[in-house]
Amino acid sequence: xxxxITRTGRARSRSYxxxxxRFTRFLVYVVxxxxxxxxxxxxxxxxxxxxxxxxxxxxxxxxxxPQWMPGNYSDGWNALDYPFAQFFLNxxxxxxxxxxxxxxxxxxxxxxxxxxxxxxxxFWFALMLxxxxxxxxxxxxxxxxxFKELGWIGTLLPLVAxxxxxxxxxxxxxxxxxxxxxPLELDDAAKIDGCSHFSFYWRVILPLAxxxxxxxxxxxxIWTWNDFFGQLIYLTSDESINTVPVALSHFVDSTGGSSxxxxxxxxxxxxLPIFGFFLIFQRLLIQGASTTGLKG
Amino acid sequence: xxxxxxxxxxxxxxxxxxTRKRTRARFAHEKRENAAGYLFLLPWFVGMFVFTAGxxxxxxxxxxxxxxxxxxxxxxGWQNYLAMFQDPQWWDAVxxxxxxxxLSVPLKLAVALLVALLLKRGLVALGLFRAIxxxxxxxxxxxxxxxxxxxxxxxxxxxxxxxxxxxxHVTTSWVSTPDTALYTLVILSVxxxxxxxxxxxxxxxxxxxxxxxxxxxxxxxxxxxxxxxTLPLITPLVFFNLILQMVGAFQAFTPxxxxxxxxxxxxxxxxxYTLYLYQEGFGDLKMGYAxxxxxxxxxxxxxxxxxxxxxxxxxxxxxxxxx
Numbered sequence: 001x002x003x004x005i006t007r008t009g010r011a012r013s014r015s016y017x018x019x020x021x022r023f024t025r026f027l028v029y030v031v032x033x034x035x036x037x038x039x040x041x042x043x044x045x046x047x048x049x050x051x052x053x054x055x056x057x058x059x060x061x062x063x064x065x066p067q068w069m070p071g072n073y074s075d076g077w078n079a080l081d082y083p084f085a086q087f088f089l090n091x092x093x094x095x096x097x098x099x100x101x102x103x104x105x106x107x108x109x110x111x112x113x114x115x116x117x118x119x120x121x122x123f124w125f126a127l128m129l130x131x132x133x134x135x136x137x138x139x140x141x142x143x144x145x146x147f148k149e150l151g152w153i154g155t156l157l158p159l160v161a162x163x164x165x166x167x168x169x170x171x172x173x174x175x176x177x178x179x180x181x182x183p184l185e186l187d188d189a190a191k192i193d194g195c196s197h198f199s200f201y202w203r204v205i206l207p208l209a210x211x212x213x214x215x216x217x218x219x220x221x222i223w224t225w226n227d228f229f230g231q232l233i234y235l236t237s238d239e240s241i242n243t244v245p246v247a248l249s250h251f252v253d254s255t256g257g258s259s260x261x262x263x264x265x266x267x268x269x270x271x272l273p274i275f276g277f278f279l280i281f282q283r284l285l286i287q288g289a290s291t292t293g294l295k296g
Numbered sequence: 297x298x299x300x301x302x303x304x305x306x307x308x309x310x311x312x313x314x315t316r317k318r319t320r321a322r323f324a325h326e327k328r329e330n331a332a333g334y335l336f337l338l339p340w341f342v343g344m345f346v347f348t349a350g351x352x353x354x355x356x357x358x359x360x361x362x363x364x365x366x367x368x369x370x371x372x373g374w375q376n377y378l379a380m381f382q383d384p385q386w387w388d389a390v391x392x393x394x395x396x397x398x399l400s401v402p403l404k405l406a407v408a409l410l411v412a413l414l415l416k417r418g419l420v421a422l423g424l425f426r427a428i429x430x431x432x433x434x435x436x437x438x439x440x441x442x443x444x445x446x447x448x449x450x451x452x453x454x455x456x457x458x459x460x461x462x463x464x465h466v467t468t469s470w471v472s473t474p475d476t477a478l479y480t481l482v483i484l485s486v487x488x489x490x491x492x493x494x495x496x497x498x499x500x501x502x503x504x505x506x507x508x509x510x511x512x513x514x515x516x517x518x519x520x521x522x523x524x525x526t527l528p529l530i531t532p533l534v535f536f537n538l539i540l541q542m543v544g545a546f547q548a549f550t551p552x553x554x555x556x557x558x559x560x561x562x563x564x565x566x567x568x569y570t571l572y573l574y575q576e577g578f579g580d581l582k583m584g585y586a587x588x589x590x591x592x593x594x595x596x597x598x599x600x601x602x603x604x605x606x607x608x609x610x611x612x613x614x615x616x617x618x619x
Contacts, residue, residue, distance in 0.1 A: 058452040109340040118333025142354035165343025197332040226438045228550045245439035267440035
């Protein structure tokens with residue numbers, strides 16, 4: 001009898017536990033879903049506001065507007081002295097230059113650190129690591145003076161040229177971690193075949209390190225596209241070489257502050273390339289954090 | 297920064313800093329390898345000396361001079377540093393930046409961890425949620441989002457409209473009230489918790505399920521589980537995220553510049569350190585003063601990072617050390 005009581009008691013507590021487990025699961029869904037809506041709402045609102053007429057932007061919280069203004073896009077595109085095509089082109093040049101520069105220079109340095117033995121390597125390695133945490137603002141004044149002496153202020157060069165000299169240490173580190181995971185047997189085989197270091201790097205390491213290269217390319221693009229500080233300092237003198245962020249920052253002053261619809265339309269366009277990257281490479285961007293491959 | 301080599305960076309730093317002696321290259325091919333090493337590093341060497349190490353030294357020199365880009369820098373000794381400590385606006389910038397760092401970093405990490413714990417429970421459509429939570433950290437540092445933020449927290453912005461739907465009628469502009477402006481920037485920073493969340497999530501998913509099964513047989517509840525198993529095991533990730541976010545927060549510039557329209561106002565309440573540095577250096581062309589400010593920033597970041605590293609041995613648990 002005693003056993004039967006405990007048995008039913010256990011069964012009851014088990015079903016109670018199952019119920020409470022279901023309830024917490026339900027709660028988790030509610031919280032996660034609510035949080036997701038809260039997170040994404042400002043972005044959806046931005047897109048919706050970019051299609052609204054001026055007076056409705058500040059009087060409606062909803063996403064659907066009774067009146068649609070696709071004209072915000074064409075008006076905003078031409079609201080400044082140059083069409084936004086010019087600013088997009090400048091941003092694109094800087095980003096592509098930075099991507100190519102980072103891929104070449106960082107992979108060269110990473111190969112040396114990951115595979116080659118040379119004198120004082122630990123010292124240089126420590127110096128490289130230190131560069132990752134170095135605040136860019138310590139460099140900005142002397143760099144500005146240097147670029148001014150070179151006559152580069154008001155050109156895109158200050159934002160592109162340094163990338164060809166492996167100044168983004170973070171990506172060197174990322175690639176080192178990846179290259180270290182490539183089997184050492186390949187090196188021995190290449191050595192026996194009389195393969196030079198450069199052709200081994202170019203023909204074996206680079207193709208195998210493709211995931212790390214793609215990651216570097218994507219993040220270089222996104223960070224450069226979003227960068228404002230550097231572009232503000234080097235590119236403000238002449239509007240024809242403004243990038244999208246610099247143009248956006250001038251937008252309110254230039255248009256008299258009564259064209260929020262157009263401003264938001266251009267803001268949406270400025271975010272589209274990054275969002276596109278995210279959609280295309282989502283798996284790579286997100287799963288990268290979960291896979292052990294890049295953790296070294 | 298989804299691809300951050302998580303624990304590796306801290307471990308690497310620990311292992312690499314004390315220079316290990318290596319046997320000298322004795323064979324011809326090792327000499328060749330030595331030459332090849334330096335050849336491969338050539339671009340990096342040029343970059344380091346011209347664009348990194350050189351400018352660091354140069355800015356140290358400039359910080360002891362007066363220089364407005366015309367003529368030559370004039371040596372003034374410690375004057376820039378002394379002037380800084382008597383400059384009320386500099387103190388404003390320091391205070392604003394410290395409040396921003398101290399509030400936004402822990403809040404951001406706490407939210408990131410909380411959401412990661414929720415997402416870890418294997419939800420349906422996990423991928424979608426993860427993506428939605430991650431998107432703001434990709435877009436958030438842009439000028440476009442900062443402009444959006446300024447509107448959202450303005451007097452007729454989205455926040456006040458939403459509040460009035462709840463029956464609370466507010467007409468204050470959160471971004472132009474000195475008491476609240478900085479908090480809108482803290483919220484903007486916390487909104488971008490996605491990238492530390494991804495790192496936490498990856499770490500949480502790697503904790504062996506057996507640990508929890510063992511704990512369950514011992515009758516441990518979820519709270520106990522969190523403090524006895526989960527939290528200790530992810531302290532390396534907390535540490536890593538803390539360093540990254542802290543260094544990032546000290547250098548934040550775009551939100552302050554855009555939301556305040558470049559002024560740091562109202563009443564210097566959003567005057568980030570970097571914005572003041574920009575105003576002094578590139579607005580007033582006080583390159584010496586700006587360099588001195590930059591060096592104080594460098595030292596502050598170094599001190600905070602060093603503190604984190606030094607205290608880490610008391611609260612960061614590395615799995616291989618325990619076994």
